[in-house]
Amino acid sequence: MSHLPILPILLPMLAAVFMLLPPLSNSITRHRIFAVSVMVLLVVASALLLLTSHQQGTQIYVLGGWQPPFGITLVADRISTMMVLLTSVLGLCAQLYACAGDDKDGMYFHPLFMFQIMGVNGAFLTGDVFNLFVFFEVLLIASYALLIHGGGKQKTKANVHYVILNLVGSSIFLFALGILYGTIGSLNIMDMANKVPLLGEHEQALAKSGGLLLLVVFALKAALLPLHFWLPKTYAAASAPVAALFAIMTKVGVYSILRVHTTIFGENAGELASIAIPWLWPLSLLTLVFGAIGVLASPSLRLTTANLVVVSAGTLMLAIAMQREAATSAALYYILHTTLVTGALFLIADLISKQRGKAEDRYVIARKMNHSTIIGIAFFIAALTVVGLPPLSGFVGKILILQAAEGMAEIAWVWPVVLLAGLACLVGVSRAGTTIFWRSAGDASSDESISKLKLTAIALLLVASPLLVVFGGPIIEFTDLAAAELHRGSAVIESALEGGKQ
Amino acid sequence: MEAIYAFCVGILTTCGFFLVLRGRTFTVVIGLTLLSYAVNLFLFASGRLKLDGAAVLGRSAEYSDPLPQALVLTAIVIGFAMTAFVVILAMRSRADQGNDHVDGQIPEQATTRLNISDKRAG
Numbered sequence: 001m002s003h004l005p006i007l008p009i010l011l012p013m014l015a016a017v018f019m020l021l022p023p024l025s026n027s028i029t030r031h032r033i034f035a036v037s038v039m040v041l042l043v044v045a046s047a048l049l050l051l052t053s054h055q056q057g058t059q060i061y062v063l064g065g066w067q068p069p070f071g072i073t074l075v076a077d078r079i080s081t082m083m084v085l086l087t088s089v090l091g092l093c094a095q096l097y098a099c100a101g102d103d104k105d106g107m108y109f110h111p112l113f114m115f116q117i118m119g120v121n122g123a124f125l126t127g128d129v130f131n132l133f134v135f136f137e138v139l140l141i142a143s144y145a146l147l148i149h150g151g152g153k154q155k156t157k158a159n160v161h162y163v164i165l166n167l168v169g170s171s172i173f174l175f176a177l178g179i180l181y182g183t184i185g186s187l188n189i190m191d192m193a194n195k196v197p198l199l200g201e202h203e204q205a206l207a208k209s210g211g212l213l214l215l216v217v218f219a220l221k222a223a224l225l226p227l228h229f230w231l232p233k234t235y236a237a238a239s240a241p242v243a244a245l246f247a248i249m250t251k252v253g254v255y256s257i258l259r260v261h262t263t264i265f266g267e268n269a270g271e272l273a274s275i276a277i278p279w280l281w282p283l284s285l286l287t288l289v290f291g292a293i294g295v296l297a298s299p300s301l302r303l304t305t306a307n308l309v310v311v312s313a314g315t316l317m318l319a320i321a322m323q324r325e326a327a328t329s330a331a332l333y334y335i336l337h338t339t340l341v342t343g344a345l346f347l348i349a350d351l352i353s354k355q356r357g358k359a360e361d362r363y364v365i366a367r368k369m370n371h372s373t374i375i376g377i378a379f380f381i382a383a384l385t386v387v388g389l390p391p392l393s394g395f396v397g398k399i400l401i402l403q404a405a406e407g408m409a410e411i412a413w414v415w416p417v418v419l420l421a422g423l424a425c426l427v428g429v430s431r432a433g434t435t436i437f438w439r440s441a442g443d444a445s446s447d448e449s450i451s452k453l454k455l456t457a458i459a460l461l462l463v464a465s466p467l468l469v470v471f472g473g474p475i476i477e478f479t480d481l482a483a484a485e486l487h488r489g490s491a492v493i494e495s496a497l498e499g500g501k502q
Numbered sequence: 503m504e505a506i507y508a509f510c511v512g513i514l515t516t517c518g519f520f521l522v523l524r525g526r527t528f529t530v531v532i533g534l535t536l537l538s539y540a541v542n543l544f545l546f547a548s549g550r551l552k553l554d555g556a557a558v559l560g561r562s563a564e565y566s567d568p569l570p571q572a573l574v575l576t577a578i579v580i581g582f583a584m585t586a587f588v589v590i591l592a593m594r595s596r597a598d599q600g601n602d603h604v605d606g607q608i609p610e611q612a613t614t615r616l617n618i619s620d621k622r623a624g
Contacts, residue, residue, distance in 0.1 A: 130573060137580045144587060148594075156591075156598040157606040160527065163591055164604065167534050167584055168522055174541040174577055181570065182548035 004052060005061035005076040007045040008084045008121040011038060016114035032099045035110040039092040042117070046088045050081040054478065058485070060127070068127070069191035075127035078482035079332065083124040083255055086336055087248050090343050090461070091117045097347050097457035098241035105150035105239065112149070116142035116245060123252050129180065129214075130187045132256065133173050136221075140166050143249065146242045147234065158237035165220065165230050173217045179210030193263050197270035204271050211265050215257065215276045222253025223313045225287040232294060235306035240350030243302070244343035244461075250309055251335055254316045258328070262486050267323070280321035281410065285417050287314030292424035301349040301361040301432050305342060308386055308429075311421055312338040318414060319401050328483035330400035333476060337393040337468055341385045344461035348379050351450060351458070352436055363432060368440040371450050376437050378458050383429045385465040388422050393468035398422065400476070503551055511547070514540035525609075527592035527602045534588060538581035545574045 015038040024030045053059050053076045061074040076084075095113060103109035119139025126132050144163050148155045181187055183203040184195050199207055220227040231250070235243050261276040269275075291314050294307030312334070319331035349361045352375060359366030369375060381392070388394035398418065405414040468475060514536050521533025549567030557568040592602070599606040 130576075134576065134580070137584070141583065141587065144591070148591075153598050153606070156595050160591060160595050160604055160606075163588055164522070164530055164534070167588060168537065170580075170584070171518075171534075171537040171541045174545060177573070178541075178545045178548040178570075181545075181573070182550075187569075 003061070004045065004049050005059050005074045005125065006063075008042060008049065008088070008125065009074075009118055011042050011045060012114040012118040012121070016111040016118065019111045019114070020108070028104060031110045032103070035095060035114065036092070036099065038114070039088065039095050039117075043085070043088040043092055046081065046085040046121075049076055050078075050085050053077055053081045054481075069186050069188040072131055073127040073188065074125045075189075076125060078478065078485055079255070079258070080124045082332065082336070082478070082482065083251070084121050086251075086339055087117060087120045087124070089464070090248055090339060091245060093457045093461045094241040094244040094343065094347075096460070097244065097350075097454050100451035100453040100457075102150075102239055102241050102350075106148075109146075109149055112142050112145050113241075113245070115139075116146060118142075120248055120252060124255060127190065128188050129192070129260070130177060133170070133177060136173065136252075137170060139249070139252070140170070143242075143246065146245075147238050149242060150239045154237045158234045161230055162234045169217050169220045172213055176210045176213035176217065179206055179213065183207040183210065189259065189263055193266070193268070196264055196272055197268065199270075199272070208272055208275050211260070211272065211275050212279070214260055215279065218253045218256045218260070219283070220253070222250050222257060222317065223287070223310050224253075224317060225283045225290060225314075228287060228290070228310050228313070231310055232298075232303055232306040235309060235346070236300065236302040240347050243306075243346040247309065247339050247343040247346065250313050251316075251339055254313065254320070254331075254335065257317070258320055258331070258486070261320075262323070262328070266487070274323060277321055277323060280317055281413075284314050284317030284321055285413055287311075287317060288417050288421045289314075292421040292428075295425050295428035298428065299362055301352060301363075301436065302346065304428055304432055305345040305349055308345065308425060309338075309342050311425060312342065314421070315398075315401060315418065318418070319404065322404055322408065322410075322414075324404055325480070325483045325487050327401065327404035328486060329476065329479040330397065330404045332479040332482055333400055333468075334397035336475070337385070337397045337465065340461050340464045341382055341394065344378075344458055345382050345386060347454070347458050347461070348375065348382055351375055351454060352379070355450075356436075361436070363435040365435075365439050365441050367442045369437075372437055374450070374455070376433075378462060379433060379437070381462050381465065383433060385462075387426045387429055389426070391466075391469060393465040393472075396469055396472055503553075507543070507547060507551060511540050511543050514543070525603055525605075527595060527604055530604060531585070531588055531592055535585055538577075538585065542574050542577055542581070545577055546570055548573075 015035065018024055019031055019034060024034055058075060058077040061076065062068065063072045066072065098109060116139055119135050119142055122135035123132055123139060126135055144159060147162060148159045177187065183199065183206045184192050186192050186195060196207065223231040235246055238246060265272050265275050267273050288311060291307050291310035294310060295304055298304040298307055316331050316334060319327045319334065353360035355369040355371065356366040385392040385394045388398040402415060402418060405411045518533045518537035518540055521529045521536060524530060549570035552564060552566045554562055555564040555566035556562040557566055557571055559565055596602045601608055
């Protein structure tokens with residue numbers, strides 16, 4: 001057993017620190033070369049970690065040799081390693097795009113980017129709720145700084161809201177952790193899962209409030225209905241590579257809900273089983289509806305994309321609310337698809353806005369784009385994928401989620417809402433495409449060229465969609481196994497508590 | 503002791519939330535600080551309140567749970583960094599937007615009211 005599970009956290013952290021030190025600190029070229037090579041290494045390390053955890057079972061890394069449940073553990077099981085790999089791939093693409101020039105708008109883009117990746121990876125890998133909080137803070141403080149990268153009125157304004165909301169969220173997170181520690185007496189996720197069914201009657205009410213407070217915090221991150229109002233403006237204000245990376249941030253919230261409310265407060269939690277589900281059902285449906293309305297109402301491509309992120313969050317929550325293995329597996333497949341494609345759409349929106357002069361990416365008649373063919377093709381593929389039309393991955397993901405709902409009483413809600421939201425997205429995205437690409441006045445000015453690096457980044461993200469379909473069989477097999485692991489966690493729990501190996 | 507402690511945490515939280523909901527960045531920052539104080543006290547109490555209980559074994563007859571103290575320490579450090587960041591951000595926002603309202607502009611009603619009170623004062 002190696003130190004592989006901690007590499008996705010250590011690599012970006014050390015890289016960020018090195019980039020602040022003398023030989024690298026002064027030159028943006030050196031920053032770029034170093035950062036991209038570290039990201040490539042990170043992708044390789046995450047892929048290796050995924051393979052190891054797939055073939056040899058869950059890897060438990062015990063930091064400092066302190067045995068669980070007392071020490072800090074990293075748990076690299078199928079779900080967390082899959083999310084880590086997804087983060088690394090998305091991060092690499094966003095970074096390639098940034099290297100074409102966006103990283104020069106402000107100081108220290110690459111170190112901040114690395115800290116952000118470190119926080120996200122840490123949040124996925126940690127096996128301890130308090131460290132989940134710590135990694136949330138790491139990724140948040142990096143995201144605060146990344147969000148205002150480049151400066152400007154819009155960004156500052158969006159950032160004030162984002163920071164204040166998330167600071168309140170962090171306080172609530174800590175309140176929830178205090179309640180849970182006070183009642184359950186442990187913060188290790190697996191240990192908590194074992195102890196929750198044994199709680200006495202008085203403690204149950206307290207633990208329930210703690211669990212639901214956690215749901216509030218994660219819902220804020222995942223942009224669930226009453227807590228999603230910050231998202232569209234924030235994402236639309238961020239610079240393109242940052243917005244693309246932020247596509248993974250809502251998924252951190254989704255993942256945390258999945259982790260906490262399936263492992264700790266899952267089906268085996270006795271009296272406290274499934275406490276979040278009565279809330280998740282209506283809220284996820286409403287999120288879908290509001291996201292779809294947002295897509296229809298958006299005046300610019302960036303806002304449309306941001307609202308598509310809300311729609312995807314709603315869809316994912318719906319799948320989680322079903323609390324079935326098949327639904328969780330579908331959600332995992334959908335996470336892969338939606339993260340990459342919304343990331344790509346943010347990048348495409350930026351390309352478009354750079355080409356259209358003052359009109360930017362708003363839906364108004366503007367001058368012709370210089371490279372409308374290549375951007376058009378990219379936009380077309382991304383739009384097909386994000387809306388969920390065959391033959392691309394969005395279709396497969398949606399079908400899986402719809403199939404998972406079969407045989408449930410709630411199917412009468414799930415199918416119409418998901419399909420109608422899909423239709424609304426289709427209308428919104430087609431309107432975007434026709435206005436941007438076909439309604440133009442005047443000639444193109446020939447001074448705007450597209451850098452090869454940007455196109456590579458977008459192509460890398462878009463090629464994932466057909467690949468997700470072509471290799472759909474093995475991927476769905478993998479997500480099935482991952483979902484089974486999450487839902488039938490008892491064997492894993494035993495092995496972790498008894499034989500934590502280093 | 504528990505009652506006073508709970509009362510203090512409750513008061514701090516209430517004041518914190520009230521101030522966070524105000525419209526100016528200064529009060530919001532103060533509110534966030536109060537919230538983080540409340541949270542730190544709350545976390546500290548999650549290991550149960552005990553008098554004369556050292557966190558190290560063998561120093562006193564009773565010992566107290568050391569983990570909440572470690573958690574509080576972490577929370578204090580993080581809270582401190584976040585407060586510093588939000589203060590700088592509030593100043594930046596004041597400079598960029600020209601006012602200290604969280605929305606970047608003072609709502610209509612408030613401005614007219616302000617003008618009236620200015621006139622009265624004048």
